[in-house]
Amino acid sequence: MPGTLEKSATRLALGDLTLTALSDGYLDIPAAYFSNVTPAEQEAVNPSTRFGANTWLIETGTRKILVDAGSGHFLRERFPASGALTWQAPEKAEERAAVTDIIITHMHADHIGGLSLNGSSLFPNAVIHVQATEWNFWTDAALLSAVPEDKRPMVHLIQALAKPVGNQLRLHRGDADLGNGITLLSAPGHTPGHQAVHLSAGAEEMILLADVVVSDALQFANPEVRYALDSDPALAVQTRKTLFDRLSADRIPFAATHLSTDRFGYLETRGNGFAFAEV
Ligand SMILES: [Zn+2]
Numbered sequence: 001m002p003g004t005l006e007k008s009a010t011r012l013a014l015g016d017l018t019l020t021a022l023s024d025g026y027l028d029i030p031a032a033y034f035s036n037v038t039p040a041e042q043e044a045v046n047p048s049t050r051f052g053a054n055t056w057l058i059e060t061g062t063r064k065i066l067v068d069a070g071s072g073h074f075l076r077e078r079f080p081a082s083g084a085l086t087w088q089a090p091e092k093a094e095e096r097a098a099v100t101d102i103i104i105t106h107m108h109a110d111h112i113g114g115l116s117l118n119g120s121s122l123f124p125n126a127v128i129h130v131q132a133t134e135w136n137f138w139t140d141a142a143l144l145s146a147v148p149e150d151k152r153p154m155v156h157l158i159q160a161l162a163k164p165v166g167n168q169l170r171l172h173r174g175d176a177d178l179g180n181g182i183t184l185l186s187a188p189g190h191t192p193g194h195q196a197v198h199l200s201a202g203a204e205e206m207i208l209l210a211d212v213v214v215s216d217a218l219q220f221a222n223p224e225v226r227y228a229l230d231s232d233p234a235l236a237v238q239t240r241k242t243l244f245d246r247l248s249a250d251r252i253p254f255a256a257t258h259l260s261t262d263r264f265g266y267l268e269t270r271g272n273g274f275a276f277a278e279v
Pocket residue numbers: 108110111211257258
């Protein structure tokens with residue numbers, strides 16, 4: 001059932017919850033990152049396609065819950081328009097200290113770059129919610145030497161960003177109730193412990209998909225399209241299809257990290273695939 005959405009909303013009230021989209025900028029992704037595409041699909045994103053970089057703030061009466069922390073300043077060399085949230089800025093210290101929880105959908109650097117800086121947590125008062133599978137995968141000391149040479153800088157960065165928040169963790173195993181109508185939904189494939197977020201209040205609900213879908217230009221119309229950074233592309237496709245079916249069948253408003261818009265919308269069936277309809 002639809003939430004109380006306003007037209008073109010980037011803010012949604014769901015019972016006592018308020019959800020606000022916080023854009024961290026955008027990233028231009030090369031067409032070569034997509035596979036299992038037709039020539040026409042390839043052409044549609046050639047030479048690159050623009051990903052948004054959405055994060056969200058959920059406010060309850062007493063909690064301020066961030067969903068992901070953006071990329072900080074860590075990806076700017078490659079993606080100059082990333083890291084717009086600048087959580088690391090000293091003038092944001094008070095705002096950071098008020099954050100009670102951070103849900104980390106997964107540990108790619110575009111989602112955890114804003115968590116810590118120079119070995120210190122930037123959100124000292126927050127409980128950080130991650131899937132145990134995700135945390136254990138990325139922080140495994142053996143991972144660095146197990147991955148190909150070209151992936152090592154990424155793993156090294158993720159481990160450096162994660163270490164300072166190791167004492168703030170709440171590790172979850174599968175779906176988990178965080179209270180206030182907020183539930184973590186296990187959604188693996190993009191990474192081993194990738195999770196989405198389900199919000200509900202009475203009969204109203206909404207879902208933050210995180211990276212269940214990465215390209216709105218390709219994967220709504222064709223959920224089978226694969227992405228180079230998916231750790232298990234076949235599982236990512238399966239998770240995407242399951243959640244797309246649920247979103248369209250129940251007409252659940254949703255958002256996703258890399259949509260080219262920071263607005264909420266609905267998923268409608270179109271042909272053999274789907275289309276995004278902004279609220
Ligand atoms: Zn991402």
